Amino acid sequence: MAIKSIPSDSMPREKLLNYGPQALTDAELLAIFLRTGTKGMNVLELADFLIKDFGSLRNLFSASQNEFCSHRGLGNAKYVQLQAALEMSHRYLAETLKRGEALTSPEHTKLYLSGILRDRQREAFYVLFLDNQNRVIKDEILFEGTIDAASVYPRVVVKRSLEHNAAALILAHNHPSGVAEPSQADRRITRRLIDALSLVDIRILDHFVIGDGEVVSFAERGWV
Template identity: 75%
Template sequence: MVLKHLPSESLPREKLLNRGSHALSDAELLAIFLRTGTKGMNVLQLADALLSDFGSLRALFTANREVFCQRKGLGLAKYVQLQAVLEMSQRYLSETIQRGDSLNSPEQTKHYLMSVLRDRHREAFYVLFLDNQNRVIAGEIMFEGTIDAASVYPREVVKRALYHNAAAIILSHNHPSGVAEPSQADRRITRRLTDALGLVDIRVLDHFVVGDGEVVSFAERGWI
């Protein structure tokens, strides 16, 4: 069906304007991004086909360039646009958590850390440095490892915390396997970091482990 034959309220752009972006399906949101369809397929049909091929929006967004560009209806220009959109989204989330507001919501912190760590193919250890009112000073990926593990050095974390004049920190890392359950090694390094930072009066507020669709908080489990 040609889009112009659909009722105006069913068109993705008009639906967004009238009801808000939250009212749109994944296919409708993707259709707005794609803008045009291909021969014999309108943009909504193309969006549906792409989601079916890739399995999800996330899989589409994280596909490598070669796989993305070889799909009919996509290509290098769309790949560049998508990477720009994803980077803007990442920077927006970063700004919302780094404007000097105190981190009082674990859910806000989890959402941000998911955006930073979830789709990395290698394990990464990320630290948020906070002032004495739990306001974010900076966030840094301090260590990266293989797909299975990252080497974490407490001395380096202490040095960076002192450099930022941090009063507290939040630790986090991802599990590329997708399973967020902390390992015994995760618990051991958290204890080592807590002890090392305690010597210079810097508190460890939490350690978050990011999986595919879940984030585990050490503080919520009573481990910190």
């Protein structure tokens, strides 16, 4: 179908302006990003084709440069644009976690941590260092491991916490398997960290385990 034959109020840009971005399908949102179609396919058809070809919008976003650019209608320019858009979304989420703003939304925290950790191929242990009003002072990945585990050293966590003058921490790590259910090892290292940090009057507010589409909170389960 020629793009000109689509009613104007059904075009993705007009639909977004009239009804908001939440009213658009994945293909319509992608079409706005792509801007133009390719030979034999208008931009909406191309967007729909790409989502089906990759399997999902998320798979398209997390594809490597080679995987992305090997698909019809895509190339280095589009890859650069997409990576810039993704990084802007991460930074947007991070803005509300910066020093000077209270950490008041667990759901926002989960969303932010998922964006940081979900698609990593190796396990990573991430720490949010907070002041006594639960505002973020610093955030960083302290440890990275194999696909199965990361070695976490309580003395390093204590040392970094004192360097940042933190009053509390939020911990997070990903499970590359995609299963967010915490292991017994996860619970043991959390207990060791709680015990070590209590000696210097630093609290652990929560430990999030990031899976594929699921986040488990230790605090919600009453484990911290």
